[in-house]
């Protein structure tokens with residue numbers, strides 16, 4: 001294992017897409033940002049220097065940050081933001097993880113342009129549990145905004161409709177040929193050789209939409225999600241939620257097919273809002289082997305095949321796809337599913353409304369504004385101090401209260417006619433867990449307002465998805481069907497619209513850990529909560545002290 005140094009200069013850069021040039025907040029002038037490549041066991045030292053007017057923090061999505069919560073990069077949760085002219089060195093070691101993860105800004109909506117891939121290769125000499133690919137290709141889905149993404153936050157926060165405020169989806173920063181005013185130059189082209197296997201590392205960095213992805217006339221073999229190997233399975237199309245990553249093997253045709261193929265992504269939406277159904281396309285192009293160059297191949301005039309993406313709203317596809325995801329659960333890669341739990345939590349996740357204060361525009365019904373909540377608490381971010389410092393130095397007074405409401409497991413009709421409890425309260429309320437608590441968490445979508453699935457992301461841990469269903473979770477019947485053998489292990493899971501999901505994890509990482517819907521607008525509306533995991537007794541079970549350069553508020 002080695003130490004790898006990176007420098008992230010957060011700076012403005014003119015970027016042109018869809019015939020529009022916009023001054024964009026970037027890392028090192030790149031859009032998307034630079035790729036980080038490391039190996040399992042390596043230590044990363046990433047110096048982030050803020051040269052822009054915005055406050056910045058960078059989160060390493062999916063990195064467990066064992067005892068190093070100070071490097072988690074969650075503004076006001078694990079650090080105060082890096083202010084203009086300041087810098088901060090993110091210092092962490094990658095323990096027991098390998099696969100595709102990513103990094104993104106974790107403040108305001110800056111992740112719309114500040115994001116990149118974080119690739120963790122296995123330890124030197126350790127093979128993948130699948131055939132060695134000819135080449136590995138990161139593919140990041142993102143968005144392009146003709147307007148300043150920061151300026152549209154208020155609009156998205158206030159309107160209840162579909163918050164698709166971007167003008168195009170992108171693959172590795174490019175909208176592709178299906179959008180108006182998108183040049184060939186603005187298309188991602190993947191050149192492949194016939195008869196080879198490629199590892200595509202897919203990352204969904206879009207703000208608000210789950211995506212279907214497919215490559216015309218090619219089958220994809222899913223081998224990993226959220227940097228955890230899964231039992232391989234073949235699919236034409238996959239579903240990937242904001243925050244999630246998926247590795248697939250792409251086997252190319254044995255011979256040059258005399259055609260080009262679109263790889264396309266477009267949103268899967270379970271709501272009825274006014275969404276933009278547009279599609280981003282990249283091109284899979286076969287290289288012509290040297291000896292056939294004299295032949296009739298002219299790659300320019302080849303026909304282009306388009307994939308059949310499932311219809312918008314294809315819930316049965318989505319359910320079928322997610323049910324195929326299983327941990328390897330092998331001797332080498334065991335699934336350490338907690339077989340018992342010490343604490344069980346039942347969280348309702350909902351979109352709703354709260355009474356409007358004077359300083360807000362009230363676009364919700366009957367003088368309210370939109371709010372999202374967990375157990376009817378719409379989480380309020382602290383402003384004067386980050387939660388981790390408040391916890392570490394025992395100064396929680398005025399910052400947070402450790403009284404997140406734990407609702408009893410009562411059968412309740414959360415679906416169908418909206419129940420009469422759309423009023424939620426505000427608060428910075430945390431859940432406190434002793435070290436090594438084994439947790440079962442059931443998250444129930446209430447569908448009080450709209451009908452969208454919520455990709456819930458937990459910082460600091462992976463969890464096992466032991467059960468999932470539609471309708472109301474039934475505490476008598478459903479636990480009997482939980483998979484405690486080979487459930488998928490991940491860091492972001494979709495709570496289905498009008499349904500529930502059950503996860504288990506071991507709280508073996510002391511610190512303060514954010515959990516939130518990775519749909520940006522839902523997070524802004526308050527669909528977030530934080531866990532405090534207390535130190536253990538042994539010296540290697542304690543949060544390390546904060547680094548000297550930790551930013552101040």
Ligand code: C2O
Nearest residue numbers: 059061243457514
């Ligand atoms: Cu990818 Cu809290 O985020």
